[in-house]
Amino acid sequence: MELLAGEPEYVVEHHESDCRFTFDFTKVYWNSRLHTEHERLVHMFKPEEVIADVFAGVGPFAAPAAKKGCAVLANDLNPESAKYLSINVTNNRVTDLVRVTCEDGREFIQKSVGRVWNEPFAPYSGPKPSRVQEEKERRRLQKLRAEGQALPETVDVEVKPEQLRRRVSHFVMNLPDSAIQFLDAFRGILSDADPNMREAYEALPMIHCHCFTREAEPDKAEADIRRESFVNAIAPKGDLTKIGRVQFAILFRVADTSRRGLVSWEDFVVFETVLKRPDADYWMAFQYFDTDHSGFIDYNEFRSVMSASITPESIPFDFDCDWVQLYLGKKNGTHVLGYNEFTQLMKGLQGERLRQAFKFLDADQDGFILPDQFKRIVLEIAGHKLSEAVIDRLPTLCTLSPGQRISYSEVNAFYNVIKEMDMVERIIREATAKSKDGRIDQNDFLNHAAMHSRYSLFTPMEASIVFHFAGRGVPGQRLSLLDFGQLLDPRWKAPHSHFEDDKPGQSTVSATSLMHKFFSSSYNFALGGIAGAFGATIVYPIDMVKTRMQNQRSTVVGQMLYKNSLDCAKKILRNEGFLGFYRGLGPQLVGVAPEKAIKLTVNDLIRGKAMDPETGRIKLGWELFAGGAAGGCQVVFTNPLEIVKIRLQVQGEAAKLEGAVPKGAIHIVRQLGIVGLYKGVSACLLRDVPFSAIYFPVYSHLKSDVFQEGYNGKQLSFVETLSAAALAGMPAAYLATPADVVKTRLQVEAKQGQTKYNGLRDAFVKIYREEGFKALFKGGPARVIRSSPQFGFTLLGYETLKKMIPYPWEEKPPQVATALTSRSDDLARIRARNALKILLDVHGDVGRLAAASSKPLSLSSPKLS
Numbered sequence: 001m002e003l004l005a006g007e008p009e010y011v012v013e014h015h016e017s018d019c020r021f022t023f024d025f026t027k028v029y030w031n032s033r034l035h036t037e038h039e040r041l042v043h044m045f046k047p048e049e050v051i052a053d054v055f056a057g058v059g060p061f062a063a064p065a066a067k068k069g070c071a072v073l074a075n076d077l078n079p080e081s082a083k084y085l086s087i088n089v090t091n092n093r094v095t096d097l098v099r100v101t102c103e104d105g106r107e108f109i110q111k112s113v114g115r116v117w118n119e120p121f122a123p124y125s126g127p128k129p130s131r132v133q134e135e136k137e138r139r140r141l142q143k144l145r146a147e148g149q150a151l152p153e154t155v156d157v158e159v160k161p162e163q164l165r166r167r168v169s170h171f172v173m174n175l176p177d178s179a180i181q182f183l184d185a186f187r188g189i190l191s192d193a194d195p196n197m198r199e200a201y202e203a204l205p206m207i208h209c210h211c212f213t214r215e216a217e218p219d220k221a222e223a224d225i226r227r228e229s230f231v232n233a234i235a236p237k238g239d240l241t242k243i244g245r246v247q248f249a250i251l252f253r254v255a256d257t258s259r260r261g262l263v264s265w266e267d268f269v270v271f272e273t274v275l276k277r278p279d280a281d282y283w284m285a286f287q288y289f290d291t292d293h294s295g296f297i298d299y300n301e302f303r304s305v306m307s308a309s310i311t312p313e314s315i316p317f318d319f320d321c322d323w324v325q326l327y328l329g330k331k332n333g334t335h336v337l338g339y340n341e342f343t344q345l346m347k348g349l350q351g352e353r354l355r356q357a358f359k360f361l362d363a364d365q366d367g368f369i370l371p372d373q374f375k376r377i378v379l380e381i382a383g384h385k386l387s388e389a390v391i392d393r394l395p396t397l398c399t400l401s402p403g404q405r406i407s408y409s410e411v412n413a414f415y416n417v418i419k420e421m422d423m424v425e426r427i428i429r430e431a432t433a434k435s436k437d438g439r440i441d442q443n444d445f446l447n448h449a450a451m452h453s454r455y456s457l458f459t460p461m462e463a464s465i466v467f468h469f470a471g472r473g474v475p476g477q478r479l480s481l482l483d484f485g486q487l488l489d490p491r492w493k494a495p496h497s498h499f500e501d502d503k504p505g506q507s508t509v510s511a512t513s514l515m516h517k518f519f520s521s522s523y524n525f526a527l528g529g530i531a532g533a534f535g536a537t538i539v540y541p542i543d544m545v546k547t548r549m550q551n552q553r554s555t556v557v558g559q560m561l562y563k564n565s566l567d568c569a570k571k572i573l574r575n576e577g578f579l580g581f582y583r584g585l586g587p588q589l590v591g592v593a594p595e596k597a598i599k600l601t602v603n604d605l606i607r608g609k610a611m612d613p614e615t616g617r618i619k620l621g622w623e624l625f626a627g628g629a630a631g632g633c634q635v636v637f638t639n640p641l642e643i644v645k646i647r648l649q650v651q652g653e654a655a656k657l658e659g660a661v662p663k664g665a666i667h668i669v670r671q672l673g674i675v676g677l678y679k680g681v682s683a684c685l686l687r688d689v690p691f692s693a694i695y696f697p698v699y700s701h702l703k704s705d706v707f708q709e710g711y712n713g714k715q716l717s718f719v720e721t722l723s724a725a726a727l728a729g730m731p732a733a734y735l736a737t738p739a740d741v742v743k744t745r746l747q748v749e750a751k752q753g754q755t756k757y758n759g760l761r762d763a764f765v766k767i768y769r770e771e772g773f774k775a776l777f778k779g780g781p782a783r784v785i786r787s788s789p790q791f792g793f794t795l796l797g798y799e800t801l802k803k804m805i806p807y808p809w810e811e812k813p814p815q816v817a818t819a820l821t822s823r824s825d826d827l828a829r830i831r832a833r834n835a836l837k838i839l840l841d842v843h844g845d846v847g848r849l850a851a852a853s854s855k856p857l858s859l860s861s862p863k864l865s
């Protein structure tokens, strides 16, 4: 809404069909030109009927219908609409007849039938008196009263249950852009209903579903709408840049086997079954060409269907050429093609068109054409398979060899690349995934192709074409998968310059991007905290066993309480019960959540900074640094907390014994000072820095190299993520055990006020001398058993949370998404797209021209089904 002139007063009052409507123009939908449609439907409703208005707006159907006597369920998802709808219902004095809801249309449809059944409306009681009539009546009664005359008796009419209005007669769906997509919500709404209700719906309600069409004649409009809804049902969402809706509409003609301009449910089931055939693309092409449904394709059919997509401006096709004669015999001959023969003809058709097109454009027959002519051929034959960027640069192919012209070999090589694009993509994905720097050159491409195919798949000329278009004409480059995007993905669009923004070390980072990074890290921090608490809870019992094992000393012979971890667990269970394993979980979580959150956030942050934005690769040194720094930061932030916590515990116990008031945390902080707060920090660092430096790189390599995450768009399952995260914990936890043993000893010492060990080194040496090398790895297996599932569940939680509730303003790393990797849409829609492959090869414009030239389809009368 833009104010052109006048006061910015948007709340208006409008009159239509004897009703008054108040609404805020900027917040709700209103279109005065719809008044004829409002009147048309309201005129159709009988006063005793119940109307359900799914997209009611501010009530232009609901209020007049209720004024007429109809009972109305009026719904709108927009709370502002619902608000003004209620106001208008009150203003028009029809509150007893209109029930307003504010919910999604789909939910409304599914609930409305049951609602009216369970809470019926009062029966129709004749036309509602107007305000004037009501006033007249009031005055008459007043006069009678003043004159002392007897007032007319009011008779309470008894309402019989069968008179109540409990059946919806009309659904109004005035949301032309998408109402049709809500129709499936009606399916099954009566099937679970009680038998009486089903009986009441023997005659089904009329559904008034508004749609848009450009056709003016009813027949054509109807066919158009049916085609549209069919396309809605089969076309993949967001995949229409290169394959147009008209082209999906081709499939309507195939699905409409009876040629009635109508695809029944049965037709649709057959159609979907055909789509599941592995050769659905050829099958669809066959149906499309077989116009007389004979099961064969003859010369005339082939010619007329092909010609329908060739305009006078197109490069002509010679139907009397040798190639056509080889397949179909002489012109008007008796040779017809069955399905199998037809598939071979289709497979070779493009090659023949290419040959004819080259011959046609190479007027002087010197074996060369001009760059623009090459572009023209490619556009006609395979324009839909290429991105705009590649199309724009097609003429530059002439720079591959001297002379500024393009030879038939080059045209053919280019065509082969397009034909084998899936193979090109597979090779590129595999080769870049295996390459150390995530990039490949032309030789890598050819080597990889040779290794993975029995016969030579691509010639050097074809490889140089691939690299020419991916590398934007600069020869000899090593290219990343992202560079090939423009060749592999027809919907590819030039990215913004965001790579430059993200390069490490760049100093001109804008304030907003800094803020984004801050918020995104805070968000990750919160998720990391939740995930940390989740992981810790799951492994808390193991933690308990580990602590008890490490705390017992073997210096005094015969005092060993627990033989091993299993024994320890058994004893806890026996002596303290199951809950014994969870003693002290609460405070533990308070400590663990921020610890894990810091670790995960710092690791993510540094990795994100160090990552090559084009290949997604990180150098090993950076990986180790990111992990190590994550461990270090965790210690620096959580060490003081832990010390204060221990002090509070010790003081609390002491104070309890002495009956004194324990001192608070602030007092302890002051008392200890920085040095005191970081006491024992080196032991923690010694344990956590190497742990994280080992853990995170191993985790990431297990995901990418062993479980192949991201390879051909692969997403890891829960089990795979859990396995990678748990396996990575094993070496990390075991190798960091000595530091953990020393740390625990020092902490217990500090707690008990003893001074046996003089610092870290001394503790190491003493434990080694007194208890032997094995003592340093005491509790090692328990640590592995505890750490690896804890990290497993923590990281599983973290990654699942990140996937399920991603940071809303996340800048997604650029990816090459193609038909090979896309699995987001449902399979039936992908199948529909694939089914068009062969037909689009006939001509990139196949559907557009055919749709324009198709005869009006004869339609049967519309049925409500």
Ligand SMILES: C[S@@+](CC[C@H](N)C(=O)[O-])C[C@H]1O[C@@H](n2cnc3c(N)ncnc32)[C@H](O)[C@@H]1O
Residues within 6 Å of the ligand: 028, 029, 030, 031, 034, 054, 055, 056, 057, 058, 059, 060, 061, 075, 076, 077, 078, 081, 103, 104, 105, 106, 174, 175, 176
């Ligand atoms: C084209 S307007 C029609 C309003 C009114 N029936 C009229 O004729 O003026 C469509 C209405 O549908 C509402 N709407 C859009 N999507 C909806 C949904 N999913 N569920 C319910 N109402 C929706 C909009 O808020 C809007 O008021």
